[in-house]
Amino acid sequence: MQQRTFKQVLILLLIAGLLVPGLGMPARVLAQDEGSPDPATPAAVDAGAAAAVDESVDPAAVCDEPLPEGSVPGSKEIRLGAVESTYISSGKAGGTFDGTGVLRVGYSVPDRQYAVRPLVRFDTSSIPRGAHVYSAQMELQVTASQPTTDTTANMGIKVYTVDANHNWSQGNASWNNSSGIGGQPTVTSSIPKQGTGKANMIDLVKYWVNGGANHGIMIIGDERPDQGRARTMNKWPVLTVVYRCDIVPPVSGMAGLGAVSPRKFTVGWNGEDKAPDNCKPSGIDKFYVEYNVDNQGWQPFTEQSGGTKSHEFNRDVPNGATVQFRIHADDKAGNVQKTPGQAQATTRVITRAPTVVFNSLPEWTHADSFTVSWYATDALIGVSSYDVQYEMNHDGVWRDLILQTQQTAFTFTGGKNETVYSFRARARDSAGNEGSYPRQAQAYTTVVLYPIATVEAFNPNIVQSNAPVTTTFTVHWNGRTTPDTDIIEYHLRYQIVDFSGRTVQSWKDWGTFGAGVKSAPFPTDVGDGIYQFEATATNNLNQTTPYTGKAEGSMIVDLADTFKLQGFMPAVMAP
Secondary structure, three states: OOOOOHHHHHHHHHHHHHOOOOOOOOOOOOOOOOOOOOOOOOOOOOHHHHHOOOOOOOHHHHOOOOOOOOOOOOEEEEEEEOOEEEEEEOOOOOOOOHHHOEEEEEEEOOOOOEEEEEEEEOOOOOOOOOOEEEEEEEEEEEEEEEOOOOOOOEEEEEEEEEOOOOOOOOOOOOHHHHOOOEEEEEEEEEEEOOEEEEEEOHHHHHHHHOOOOOOOEEEEOOOOOOOOOEEEEEOOOEEEEEEEOOOOOOEEEEOOOOOEEOOOEEEEEEEEOOOOOOOOOOOEEEEEEEEEEOOOOEEEEEEEEOOOOEEEEOOOOOOOEEEEEEEEEEEOOOOEOOOOOOOOEEEEEOOOOOEEEEOOOOOEEOOOOEEEEEEEEOOOOOEEEEEEEEEEOOOOOOEEEEEEEOOOEEEEOOOOOOEEEEEEEEEEEOOOOEOOOOOOOOEEEEEOOOOEEEEOOOOOOEEEOOOOOOOEEEEEEEEEOOOOOOEEEEEEEEEEEOOOOOEEEEEEEEEEEEOOOOEEEEEOOOOOEEEEEEEEEEEOOOOEOOOOOOOOEEEEEEOOOOEEOOOOOOOEEOO
């Protein structure tokens, strides 16, 4: 082997110094003198790793396809163009390429730019912090390839995060000041010779959205000098992100309840889904309502869809129990409202209506008006109103007496003699509980305004010339009154009509008889005719039967034998 000169050894050492092992961070390559002919080949850290990417894989297949906007409730698609974009060149290490209008990646031999690396930054600040990212794709539009004889369809690339301790700008980034600012490789993909290359950026975008520093990315391709492969791309890559912008839980609350409620009542609530500005809320998915009886612990009441705002409460709780309610909701984007620690609505549940009790009535009422009264029991919160009905003579027909009243007494008027009046009532409380009418009367009394006296029927009802006695006939009467009164006297009167029905003698008092007298003889010397009688009685309350003007008993006096008797048939005129 030919002995090397000192100068040759020194050149080899310098070249070796440029070959830095790949440590997951691109090494800074020293700048080449742009004017030097045939400069030494610059080595690129991790060039081998970039070249090792499977270039036979379709670039579209190495990343998830973006979800269409709206395919997930509350999702949103955003296309972000690069806000800063340039590339750096090891062959022109001090140069900047912002004005070239393109990006380049790989190893460009013909123009002696050698290792070329894009620097790109996307502004993701419009995505709400903490948003759930469903997909993120960067699109790299390839416009030219080197060499033209490159038969490999794809070039492997790696995307590096820019170190948080370094900043760059598209106007001054060069190989000298920026080749070593890459952080960790986060994405491995490939780009074609022509057309659109894609890289799955979801993990990196998630990192940015969750507060990670965003200083852009560095893209490193195949930097093997012996391959001389490079791609020219459009200067402004596009990052398409589909994310759930609705990251805010809904707000819900219970509607107010009355201080008291019946056994069955409607529980209401309201709710609104929230979302950050410029984000459409996904909408409430479910409401979850809980209840608590007398502080015994919260338990599920109902689970309802987002469009339902009420539900009937009909649980078996103790009468007078305090029932509390609270609610939380979730939305269709999966955000869950925190369950409140305290009740949001409270009511006292009254499960039984008050019971009505009537004050007793006397068995007999000797007036056509009297007062009926009542009161309520088990009325924990008071009675709001009563309904009262009455019945006559147990006929089964209940008639409304007074409705929707807060009165507890009523004067009944227009009572009829010898009529039984029965009463019943129901009550409702301020919670809305309404009792039922009892099937049976709760109070009753019999109205008796006067005693009753009647003339008994005559048998036989005719006196003729052949009668044993023709000068008189006996009138019999009787009377009745209530057990709490006594008849003290009877009064009788009579009238006479002829056989044609014409009045001969209008009604005339006959006599007053003591309580123990129930009959008396009546003379016939007035002459032939029909004698009609009516009786009344007076009791110890000085109540007297009213005269009606109707005959209660009739006797025919026919001493001229005008009538012919036929068996036990009524008397008829002789032909």
